[in-house]
Amino acid sequence: MNKIMMIGMLVVVMAISAGCNQVVASQGGISMTTEEALSLWQAQKTAIIDVRTLKEYQEGHIPDAVLIPLNQLETRLDEIPKDQTVLLICRSGRRSAQGTNLLRSKGFEQVVNIEGGMLAWRGPVVK
DSSP: OHHHHHHHHHHHHHHHHHHHHHHHHHTTOSEEOHHHHHHHHHHSOOEEEEOSOHHHHHHOBOTTOEEOOGGGGGGGGGGSOSSSOEEEEOSSSHHHHHHHHHHHHTTOOSEEEETTHHHHOOSOOBO
């Protein structure tokens, strides 16, 4: 009986977790997986901003990604489109999360952090 209750509770927790992710995504959540980002990028016109350093960018980047290092992001806001979805990426997802928060605070509503960054990216890369 205890095993059945444990399994039941686990199923409920997993269902709730899955539902939370769907709610965040449907409300314009500020992060998405690399798989979701790749699908979005391939399906529609999105801008990709790479917030890594020049050296990191030169080692490999997403085709058509624009390099705007995180430490320059606030001074280069005029280069970022407000009329389309903007995906931010870095090495691991930390700097791009910071960039996403910064851009949202500056009025950019369609900005999304790519979770896991280039370490998790499985799409095309230009070197």
